[in-house]
Amino acid sequence: MSSPATPVARVVVDLPLPHLDRTFDYLVPDALTERAVPGCRVRVRFAGQLVSGYLLDRTASSDHTGRLSPLAKVVSSEPVLTPEVARLGRAVADRYAGTLADVLRLAIPPRHAAAEREPGVPVPPPVPPPDAGAWSAYPTGAGFVSALADGAGPRAVWTAAPGPDWPDLLARAVAATRSAGRGAVVVAPDHRDVARIDAALTDLLGPDQHVVLAADLGPKERYRRWLRVLRGQVSAVVGTRAAAFAPVTDLGLVAVWDDGDDLHAEPRAPYPHVREVLALRSYLDGTGLLVGGFARTAEGAALVAEGYARSLVPDRAVLRAAAPRVRAADDAPGGSRGESDDAALARGARLPTLAWRTARDALRDGPVLVQVPRSGYLPAVACARCRTRAGCADCRGPLALAGRAGAPACRWCGRAYPTWSCGECGATQVRAAVVGAGRTAEELGRAFPSVRVVSSGGSTGVLTGVDSHPALVVATPGAEPVAEGGFAAALLLDAWALLDRADLRAGEETLRRWLAAAALVRPADAGGRVVVVADASVPAVQALVRWDPVGFADRELADRQAAGLPPARRTAVLRGTEDAVRDLLGLAELPATAWVLGPVPVGDGQVQAVAGVPRRDGLRLAAALRAAAGVRSARKATDPVSVHIDPVALS
DNA sequence: ATCGTCATTTGT
DNA sequence: CAAATGACGATC
Numbered sequence: 001m002s003s004p005a006t007p008v009a010r011v012v013v014d015l016p017l018p019h020l021d022r023t024f025d026y027l028v029p030d031a032l033t034e035r036a037v038p039g040c041r042v043r044v045r046f047a048g049q050l051v052s053g054y055l056l057d058r059t060a061s062s063d064h065t066g067r068l069s070p071l072a073k074v075v076s077s078e079p080v081l082t083p084e085v086a087r088l089g090r091a092v093a094d095r096y097a098g099t100l101a102d103v104l105r106l107a108i109p110p111r112h113a114a115a116e117r118e119p120g121v122p123v124p125p126p127v128p129p130p131d132a133g134a135w136s137a138y139p140t141g142a143g144f145v146s147a148l149a150d151g152a153g154p155r156a157v158w159t160a161a162p163g164p165d166w167p168d169l170l171a172r173a174v175a176a177t178r179s180a181g182r183g184a185v186v187v188a189p190d191h192r193d194v195a196r197i198d199a200a201l202t203d204l205l206g207p208d209q210h211v212v213l214a215a216d217l218g219p220k221e222r223y224r225r226w227l228r229v230l231r232g233q234v235s236a237v238v239g240t241r242a243a244a245f246a247p248v249t250d251l252g253l254v255a256v257w258d259d260g261d262d263l264h265a266e267p268r269a270p271y272p273h274v275r276e277v278l279a280l281r282s283y284l285d286g287t288g289l290l291v292g293g294f295a296r297t298a299e300g301a302a303l304v305a306e307g308y309a310r311s312l313v314p315d316r317a318v319l320r321a322a323a324p325r326v327r328a329a330d331d332a333p334g335g336s337r338g339e340s341d342d343a344a345l346a347r348g349a350r351l352p353t354l355a356w357r358t359a360r361d362a363l364r365d366g367p368v369l370v371q372v373p374r375s376g377y378l379p380a381v382a383c384a385r386c387r388t389r390a391g392c393a394d395c396r397g398p399l400a401l402a403g404r405a406g407a408p409a410c411r412w413c414g415r416a417y418p419t420w421s422c423g424e425c426g427a428t429q430v431r432a433a434v435v436g437a438g439r440t441a442e443e444l445g446r447a448f449p450s451v452r453v454v455s456s457g458g459s460t461g462v463l464t465g466v467d468s469h470p471a472l473v474v475a476t477p478g479a480e481p482v483a484e485g486g487f488a489a490a491l492l493l494d495a496w497a498l499l500d501r502a503d504l505r506a507g508e509e510t511l512r513r514w515l516a517a518a519a520l521v522r523p524a525d526a527g528g529r530v531v532v533v534a535d536a537s538v539p540a541v542q543a544l545v546r547w548d549p550v551g552f553a554d555r556e557l558a559d560r561q562a563a564g565l566p567p568a569r570r571t572a573v574l575r576g577t578e579d580a581v582r583d584l585l586g587l588a589e590l591p592a593t594a595w596v597l598g599p600v601p602v603g604d605g606q607v608q609a610v611a612g613v614p615r616r617d618g619l620r621l622a623a624a625l626r627a628a629a630g631v632r633s634a635r636k637a638t639d640p641v642s643v644h645i646d647p648v649a650l651s
Numbered sequence: 652a653t654c655g656t657c658a659t660t661t662g663t
Numbered sequence: 664c665a666a667a668t669g670a671c672g673a674t675c
Contacts, residue, residue, distance in 0.1 A: 011675080024675040047674040048652035064675045066655085634672080 004033045006058035009071055012081075013046050013053040014101050016269075019630035021099040025062040026071045036071060039079030039086075041111065043072045054081040054104065078116055080108050080230065082247045084285060089245075091280050097572065097622040097629070097643045098270020106266060107245035112223040121233050124208040129179040130172045134165045137318040144312060145172060148253055148288050151180035155282060156312040157300040158292035159549050161322045162519035164482065166292065167193075167200035170255060173290055174236050175204050182252025182287075183235035187244050187274050189261035190478070191216065192464060197238045197257070205236075213239035213246060241266060244277040254278040255290035260297045260505075260512040261478070265648040273648070275299060279308070294519045295512035296553035298505075298560055302567040305557060313550055323547045324490070324521040324528030328536035329354040355491050355531040356447065362489030363451055363470045365527055369483070369490040370444060370474045371517045381408045383422035384429035390420060399430075444472050456481050477513040486522035492532040492544075504565060504650040508556055511540040515549060564595075566646045570618035571610055572625055573650070574599075576641035578607045580632075584641045585609060588628035591617040610650070618645075 010023040026044055028036045036042065038057045043050055050072060062068060081104065089103040096103075129149040135141030140156075147154040160166045174184040188194045194214060201210045211225050211234045228234045232249040239246070241264060244254070256264065256274050264274035275291055276299075282289035289309060291300050303309040314322070329352035351359075362368050381390040381399045390399040390408060399408040399417060407418045408430055421428045445453045452471040456463035457479025466473055468484040475481065492514050514532060522528030534541045543552035561568035574581050581599045590596070591613050599607035613621045625643050632641070 008675095013674095020674075026675060044675085045653095048654080062675070066675065068675050636672095 004028065004030070006060055007033075008059045008062045008068065009036055009042070010056040010059060011042060011044055011053045011071075012056055012086075012100055012104070013044065013051050014104070015046070015051060016099065016102060017633045018099055018626055019634040021093070021101065021626075021630070023056055025059075025064045025068055027068040028058065029070050032071055032074050035074040035077045037077050037079055038083075039081040040077050041075035041080060043075060045069050045072050054086075056081070056086060076111065076113070076116060078111075078227070078230070080111075080247075082230070084251070085245060085247050087284055088277070088281050091284060092272050092277055093270060094619060094626075095276065095280065095622060096270035096272050096645045097625040098272075099626075102269050103272070106242060106268060106272070109223050109226050109242075110219055112220045115220050115224040115227060118224065120231055121228060123233055124206075126181070127175055127178040127205060127209060130175040130204060133172050134161075134169055135172060137161060137314050137322075138312055139315055140310060140312055141169075144290075144310075145176045148173060148176035149179050151182060151252065153252065153282065153286050153288045155289040155303075155309040156291070157296065157304050157309045158290055158312040159296050159314075160292055160294050160519075161314040161319055162294065162324070162515075162521070162547070163322050163486075163523075164520075166257070166294075167196040168204070170197050170257065170290075170292070171200035171204045173253060173255060173288075174201060174210070177253040177288065178205070178209060178236055180252060182250050183248035184237070184253040184255070185243060185246050185248055185251065185278070185281075186236075186238040186255045186257070187264070187278065188238065188240065188257045189263035190240065192462070193257055194238055194240060195464075201236065201238065208234075210234065210236035210238060213237055213243040215240060215242060241274055244274045244281070251281070251285055251287045253288040253290065254281050255292065258293040258295075258512075258516070259291050259300060260293060260295050260508060262648050269642065271644050271647065273646070276646075279303065283308075293512070294515040294549065295508070296549045297508060297512075298553055298556045299567045301550075301553035301557040305554075311550065319547060321525065322523050324518055324530045325524040326518060326530040326532065326545045326547065327354065327358075328532050328534055328541050328545055351447070351491070351493075352531075352533055355493075355533055358489050358529050358531045359448070359472070359491055362487075362527070362529055363448065363472070365470070366468050366485065366488035366522075367466050367471045367473050367483045369480060369487045369517055369520060370472055371480065371490060371492045371513070372474060372476060373493075381430045383425060383427050384431040385427035386422060386425040388422055388424040390417075390422070390430055444474065448472060475517075477516070480517050480520055482520060486526070486528060487520050488522060488527060489529040489531070490517050490521045492517060492530065492534075504560075505648070507538075507540045508553070511543055511549065511552055514540070514544045515547075518544065518547075564612060565650065568615060569612045570615055570621055571612040571646055571650065572621055573644040573647050574609045574611070574625075574641050575602065575606055575644070577605060577639045580637070580639040580641045581607050581609050583637065584625070584628050584632060584643075585611075587631050588624045590624050591620045593617050594621060621645075 007028050009026045009028050011026055040055050042053050042055050044053055089100050092103045093100045132142040132145050135145050144154050144156055170186055177184040186197055198212050229237055230247045237243050237246040256278055259275040266272050304311045359368050407416050455474045457476030462479045463481035465482045518530045521530055594611050594613045596611045598609035602608045
């Protein structure tokens with residue numbers, strides 16, 4: 001028996017230390033040479049300990065000058081780390097100043113040996129090209145779908161027309177991709193949306209062409225389904241966050257629905273965002289990309305602005321026909337002089353008269369959605385008189401109350417404001433943005449005594465759907481059920497609580513939630529009405545009234561450009577003890593274009609610093625921070641610094 | 652955790 | 664001036 005041609009295994013060790021984020025060479029013993037295939041899980045002796053890893057590939061020789069240790073064990077020959085996912089994982093780690101091992105922990109589910117032993121399932125038959133369906137309501141929609149059916153990789157940021165069609169449109173994009181013999185990945189923020197897309201795919205293609213990957217399946221079922229994807233037995237995947245890394249063979253399309261939802265932001269290091277992972281994937285593998293939602297994020301607008309993706313929007317006439325009539329009612333409840341009966345009742349419900357009348361009239365025709373804010377947001381600080389959000393004069397960050405009775409301070413740059421005056425009206429008093437949500441259902445019940453009131457979200461659990469009978473449906477954002485035949489009306493309440501969030505994306509996030517609720521309402525011609533209780537001069541309110549998420553996103557992007565915020569600039573938020581953060585910043589050779597704010601205390605003995613660079617220097621920023629983290633970890637520096645690139649909430 | 656490297660100490 | 668010792672850093 002001669003020795004094999006490739007006796008060396010390049011191994012990624014599963015350790016979280018940045019300075020060990022590279023491959024290590026091991027000698028493949030003759031006894032393991034058959035089983036030690038590229039992509040398989042292995043165990044190796046590393047610095048005296050037995051650690052897990054992935055065999056990246058086999059080579060004839062090693063650059064390493066010292067002696068090579070033997071591979072200790074091949075855990076399984078299943079090639080779970082495909083070359084595509086290895087490359088994607090490397091790119092995601094580089095983008096987010098993280099390690100490949102950390103990304104692979106997100107991308108590859110834990111092994112379940114019993115699931116691995118099970119026999120495969122038959123590959124489903126080919127799919128015929130679908131017709132464009134409701135995509136024909138979009139001037140470039142049919143072209144997008146037919147490009148996918150031709151096996152091309154079109155890229156689009158899609159702003160969906162209101163209504164219940166969107167899962168079907170996603171399913172048609174997947175079907176077109178499958179008809180070209182290629183695979184697809186669709187990621188949605190939560191299980192309800194995954195279930196809707198799953199249902200649409202089943203309607204269009206039957207149950208066998210796709211698989212649902214979700215975190216709540218249990219380890220065995222999760223791994224079983226993931227293996228079906230890995231083994232090429234199924235080529236269309238719909239799922240939550242982690243599905244973005246699904247090892248689909250011959251991938252032709254990656255899609256994300258509602259990319260503004262925070263659930264798309266991974267909470268574990270290195271904190272990658274689904275949209276960014278999929279955009280990278282489309283770039284690396286030349287696949288189609290579909291970034292969709294009723295709203296458009298500034299990041300989506302940036303993909304269009306830089307020419308990476310086309311804007312996919314409904315024809316203006318179609319939009320007019322599909323959207324409800326939206327009006328703004330300002331905050332003041334009830335009428336003024338010579339109060340009518342209506343106004344008195346409205347006052348009891350703490351509703352503007354317009355909102356109350358709209359609900360009353362719509363309740364003759366069907367269910368009415370009432371969107372109320374979730375409780376528990378960090379209170380930002382606003383002017384006590386005119387309610388304008390208090391912002392930092394230096395960096396435009398949000399002001400928040402530092403302690404119980406402390407002065408307002410900027411949450412980004414730390415500047416304190418012992419005295420403050422409102423830029424709009426000159427008042428010097430501030431108030432915390434108070435969130436009052438719980439009482440709403442109760443008060444509405446009193447204002448509409450004969451009407452059924454149901455709740456969704458919060459402590460009551462989430463409803464998926466309601467029937468077409470009159471009812472008040474009180475829901476928190478993201479928990480709105482679908483109504484059979486659409487809601488007759490929606491009231492969007494306590495807008496200031498949403499707009500006051502101490503967050504860079506407050507306006508964008510507020511509009512996203514409003515659009516999601518308003519999209520569940522019947523078209524204007526069918527009587528659909530929406531009342532948003534907010535000052536009509538607020539840009540998010542205007543964008544809702546005119547149903548113009550694209551214009552809003554373009555302005556948001558321009559504002560962020562002017563303010564030097566993501567996505568125009570790439571930012572890194574560093575958190576840890578003061579010594580650790582200063583140590584890291586001292587070691588990091590940041591690009592010359594970088595600015596640094598802070599560090600400022602964020603409580604718990606931790607501080608935060610923010611570094612920003614122009615977008616084109618983003619990889620350099622991440623590389624510098626990762627190198628500095630590597631130096632620290634090589635020195636066995638204890639107190640860690642978390643590095644978070646372009647966090648969703650810059651606060 | 653363990654091993655190798657290299658500077659320093661120690662014994663002749 | 665060679666062998667022994669130990670601090671340090673890399674870890675294949």
